[in-house]
Amino acid sequence: xxxxxxxxxxxxxxxxxxxxxxxxxxxxxxxxxxxxxxxxxxxxxxxxxxxxxxxxxxxxxxxxxxxxxxxxxxxxxxxxxxxxxxxxxxxxxxxxxxxxxxxxxxxxxxxxxxxxxxxxxxxxxxxxxxxxxxxxxxxxxxxxxxxxxxxxxxxxxxxxxxxxxxxxxxxxxxxxxxxxxxxxxxxxxxxxxxxxxxxxxxxxxxxxxxxxxxxxxxxxxxxxxxxxxxxxxxxxxxxxxxxxxxxxxxxxxxxxxxxxxxxxxxxxxxxxxxxxxxxxxxxxxxxxxxxxxxxxxxxxxxxxxxxxxxxxxxxxxxxxxxxxxxxxxxxxxxxxxxxxxxxxxxxxxxxxxxxxxxxxxxxxxxxxxxxxxxxxxxxxxxxxxxxxxxxxxxxxxxxxxxxxxxxxxxxxxxxxxxxxxxxxxxxxxxxxxxxxxxxxxxxxxxxxxxxxxxxxxxxxxxxxxxxxxxxxxxxxxxxxxxxxxxxxxxxxxxxxxxxxxxxxxxxxxxxxxxxxxxxxxxxxxxxxxxxxxxxxxxxxxxxxx
Numbered sequence: 001x002x003x004x005x006x007x008x009x010x011x012x013x014x015x016x017x018x019x020x021x022x023x024x025x026x027x028x029x030x031x032x033x034x035x036x037x038x039x040x041x042x043x044x045x046x047x048x049x050x051x052x053x054x055x056x057x058x059x060x061x062x063x064x065x066x067x068x069x070x071x072x073x074x075x076x077x078x079x080x081x082x083x084x085x086x087x088x089x090x091x092x093x094x095x096x097x098x099x100x101x102x103x104x105x106x107x108x109x110x111x112x113x114x115x116x117x118x119x120x121x122x123x124x125x126x127x128x129x130x131x132x133x134x135x136x137x138x139x140x141x142x143x144x145x146x147x148x149x150x151x152x153x154x155x156x157x158x159x160x161x162x163x164x165x166x167x168x169x170x171x172x173x174x175x176x177x178x179x180x181x182x183x184x185x186x187x188x189x190x191x192x193x194x195x196x197x198x199x200x201x202x203x204x205x206x207x208x209x210x211x212x213x214x215x216x217x218x219x220x221x222x223x224x225x226x227x228x229x230x231x232x233x234x235x236x237x238x239x240x241x242x243x244x245x246x247x248x249x250x251x252x253x254x255x256x257x258x259x260x261x262x263x264x265x266x267x268x269x270x271x272x273x274x275x276x277x278x279x280x281x282x283x284x285x286x287x288x289x290x291x292x293x294x295x296x297x298x299x300x301x302x303x304x305x306x307x308x309x310x311x312x313x314x315x316x317x318x319x320x321x322x323x324x325x326x327x328x329x330x331x332x333x334x335x336x337x338x339x340x341x342x343x344x345x346x347x348x349x350x351x352x353x354x355x356x357x358x359x360x361x362x363x364x365x366x367x368x369x370x371x372x373x374x375x376x377x378x379x380x381x382x383x384x385x386x387x388x389x390x391x392x393x394x395x396x397x398x399x400x401x402x403x404x405x406x407x408x409x410x411x412x413x414x415x416x417x418x419x420x421x422x423x424x425x426x427x428x429x430x431x432x433x434x435x436x437x438x439x440x441x442x443x444x445x446x447x448x449x450x451x452x453x454x455x456x457x458x459x460x461x462x463x464x465x466x467x468x469x470x471x472x473x474x475x476x477x478x479x480x481x482x483x484x485x486x487x488x489x490x491x492x493x494x495x496x497x498x499x500x501x502x503x504x505x506x507x508x509x510x511x512x513x514x515x516x517x518x519x520x521x522x523x524x525x526x527x528x529x530x531x532x533x534x535x536x537x538x539x540x541x542x543x544x545x
Contacts, residue, residue, distance in 0.1 A: 075212075083101070098213070118199075289521060342359065344358075
């Protein structure tokens, strides 16, 4: 009897297990397990991007300024407890030292609900010489994905001007890069160029709110945090009308000391955002200024070291009178064939008009003089008599929407790939039916969304480039595979390894197109009639050189 009971119980257990197996094959019952904390974790929390965030609330931009003194912090979190916050005085101004490992919060009362920009007055503190990187939370929540990380620049300068140590017949000395510690004010903004480098808006409802700076990299000293409205940039035509109504006059060339222009050598930078942006010796043309055969002359700046979006270089340019000037950069952009290198132009810390957010330098194998303009006319810029700080910041320019779109596609494809691998493994059996459409929710939606994104990216690239350039070849391969996935589930199993390769290829494309190398030899500030020395060389000049 006892043996019969044991056999009966065994049969019942086997039957239950078999039924469980059958139910597990039903797409409505099967659940993909989430492996929390691993690369196969499927429980990612979705966070909206900045563009979606801007569309969530009523478009109200209060003309208010709210100043938060850094010393009035209300909460700190420091899990490492290596250093503590403390009040310090730097260059005669009181600030709050915030260790690298600390999250710190302030309370703020908002009287008028709406979108505000946020700027921070800060001073860099000795660290590892990298950018100061933080995140920002409003009421303990990152408002959008890009707010998880923003950058406050460290400021660097040459230990000495190259030209001041130059001796004829001897090699130039390369100046050491030293950090210039001073108070600086920067907006919490788009440093990657995805939104043209503009300041982020943060929405606050009426009442009390908590603002938290979240630890990432490097310590910092903060004096104040200000909620305000940044200056709204006008178009060039509107700005030109303002110049005219203000009575600004176009400068005549006879006002310059040499009767033509003011020149500043590119290597004599005023400030820069990175120590790698040191003067560079260039022998590519005898028209690079200065040039001396067989001598090391640090005569340019930039090149492949100046390719990362957000990196900037500024120059101090003195002009004889207040008025309207033209700007010409002698540059080399032989790095990105069939494409452009983009920069954001600022004059005395401000972008003068909307079009200055995307200044494009086209490809050419030789040096070229580029007078800033829109292709139809050259721009006029208002400069005050005396010193003016002119800066160029690397940016991804017109590719910003395409890159955002591509990164969103990579995220979708990565999620799809991980869910498939959880079922099939990395080397699926092509003869087995894994019932992917039943087991993975929204599989076809992910494929269709990715196809739409890829097609839109290709269309935008062709629109910018003017033709079907090599820049779309990666997208064509991904598009072909995704369309095969739509035809048959079996194609997904067969093409899984290729999908992994294509996702990596899209990531490589984003990195490649985000790089914006540019070399600068010199900058001319001039009038309409001024004539600059020719930058290019002909065949015989190149041969002789």
